[in-house]
Amino acid sequence: MANVVVVGSQWGDEGKGKIVDWLSEQADVVVRFQGGHNAGHTLVVGGNTYKLSLLPSGVVRPGKLSVIGNGVVLDPQALLDELARLAAQGVVVGPERLRIAENTPLILPLHRELDALRENATVESARIGTTKRGIGPAYEDKVGRRAIRLVDLAEPATLPGKVERLLAHHNLIRRGLGVPEVDATTLVCELNAIAPKVLPFMDRVWDLLDRARREGKKILFEGAQGALLDIDHGTYPFVTSSNTVAGAASSGSGIGPGALDYVLGITKAYTTRVGGGPFPTELTDAVGKTLGEKGREFGVVTGRARRCGWFDAVLVRQTVRTCGIHGIALTKLDVLDGFTELKVCVGYKVDGKQIDYLPAESGAQARAEPIYETMEGWQDSTAGARSWADLPAEAVKYVRRVEELIGCPVAVLSTSPERDDTILVHNPFLA
Numbered sequence: 001m002a003n004v005v006v007v008g009s010q011w012g013d014e015g016k017g018k019i020v021d022w023l024s025e026q027a028d029v030v031v032r033f034q035g036g037h038n039a040g041h042t043l044v045v046g047g048n049t050y051k052l053s054l055l056p057s058g059v060v061r062p063g064k065l066s067v068i069g070n071g072v073v074l075d076p077q078a079l080l081d082e083l084a085r086l087a088a089q090g091v092v093v094g095p096e097r098l099r100i101a102e103n104t105p106l107i108l109p110l111h112r113e114l115d116a117l118r119e120n121a122t123v124e125s126a127r128i129g130t131t132k133r134g135i136g137p138a139y140e141d142k143v144g145r146r147a148i149r150l151v152d153l154a155e156p157a158t159l160p161g162k163v164e165r166l167l168a169h170h171n172l173i174r175r176g177l178g179v180p181e182v183d184a185t186t187l188v189c190e191l192n193a194i195a196p197k198v199l200p201f202m203d204r205v206w207d208l209l210d211r212a213r214r215e216g217k218k219i220l221f222e223g224a225q226g227a228l229l230d231i232d233h234g235t236y237p238f239v240t241s242s243n244t245v246a247g248a249a250s251s252g253s254g255i256g257p258g259a260l261d262y263v264l265g266i267t268k269a270y271t272t273r274v275g276g277g278p279f280p281t282e283l284t285d286a287v288g289k290t291l292g293e294k295g296r297e298f299g300v301v302t303g304r305a306r307r308c309g310w311f312d313a314v315l316v317r318q319t320v321r322t323c324g325i326h327g328i329a330l331t332k333l334d335v336l337d338g339f340t341e342l343k344v345c346v347g348y349k350v351d352g353k354q355i356d357y358l359p360a361e362s363g364a365q366a367r368a369e370p371i372y373e374t375m376e377g378w379q380d381s382t383a384g385a386r387s388w389a390d391l392p393a394e395a396v397k398y399v400r401r402v403e404e405l406i407g408c409p410v411a412v413l414s415t416s417p418e419r420d421d422t423i424l425v426h427n428p429f430l431a
């Protein structure tokens with residue numbers, strides 16, 4: 001029985017929602033393993049549109065178990081708000097449908113404040129452009145060994161000591177920034193007040209997943225963001241603060257890496273990025289504007305306009321390797337309809353030297369000039385195509401060239417936001 005990991009192969013927003021939803025229908029368990037409520041997934045199920053940030057996509061389907069793994073940073077208030085929004089849409093998610101790992105670090109209001117304070121205090125050009133949800137500061141506290149974790153809410157006797165430790169660090173920073181210190185007693189009271197609302201969801205997730213695996217259940221690991229936003233392998237420091245590569249599904253949920261059978265990389269037929277940082281194929285001209293308008297490239301979480309550019313095969317080829325991607329789901333091909341010619345980046349020129357990988361250093365990444373291959377476009381529509389025969393010859397050629405350049409086959413081709421507008425080459429769960 002195959003377990004599937006889904007990751008974004010670019011900078012996020014590759015159209016994971018539709019594909020993850022289609023896969024979640026086949027899965028028994030859907031697991032989030034990194035990130036937090038910085039993600040944004042739009043799901044259209046049974047004519048209803050759901051916008052999820054923190055919850056796994058399986059949550060809107062009855063009969064599926066949703067799991068939040070320890071690799072996630074959890075804002076308890078954001079969790080309750082998202083559950084309330086879903087309930088208002090008729091989807092009531094109780095502890096029988098959602099389990100959260102005991103060892104999940106919490107995002108607290110002080111993390112959100114610090115995220116925003118830092119972003120606002122940074123000069124525009126150096127700004128990461130975070131979602132200001134407190135993600136980075138919460139991961140810092142996890143690695144700094146001072147985080148409050150979900151299980152700590154179940155131990156009221158020792159909670160004040162843990163809060164004191166956390167605040168010894170934060171109040172020092174807050175004094176430096178000239179903002180009021182956080183009062184320990186107030187924070188402990190707030191945590192004690194929210195505890196009974198979130199603790200019913202708490203579980204030993206590593207054990208739960210191990211049992212599910214042994215029972216032959218199908219597990220879907222749902223990545224958030226994209227591999228180029230990975231804290232190690234992405235465009236550092238313009239990245240998110242978690243590991244977004246596929247291997248994180250193991251450490252971020254407590255399942256051994258041998259249980260990850262198939263990695264599906266969601267890949268947009270062009271490239272977008274939201275927030276700051278290097279983007280070699282970015283187009284600031286009319287073509288970029290057209291891609292943004294046709295592709296409706298606005299963030300689900302922050303509403304920000306996404307930067308757009310040509311497909312960068314160098315980046316995706318690298319991601320295929322760092323994530324061990326077996327097949328890609330190519331999305332939004334229809335956005336390329338109507339162009340006379342299309343460009344694909346096949347290498348970079350950095351300081352006069354030609355290279356076929358993304359350099360690790362941020363300055364070199366910013367100086368990387370794309371080397372393009374030009375391909376013929378197509379005038380017919382690919383929107384809604386459900387078989388290869390429905391596609392113009394040039395579109396098939398484009399897809400085949402992408403496969404060749406990234407060294408990975410297309411498993412799924414998505415031709416519109418509608419779930420049935422999909423060409424299935426290979427079902428990841430049947431691998």
Ligand code: IMP
Nearest residue numbers: 012038039040129130131239240274275
């Ligand atoms: P953070 O995750 O809020 O710390 O933001 C760090 C970087 O990751 C910023 O450039 C964000 O725009 C980007 N980012 C975070 N979440 C997403 C996402 O779901 N899609 C695309 N970009 C994201």
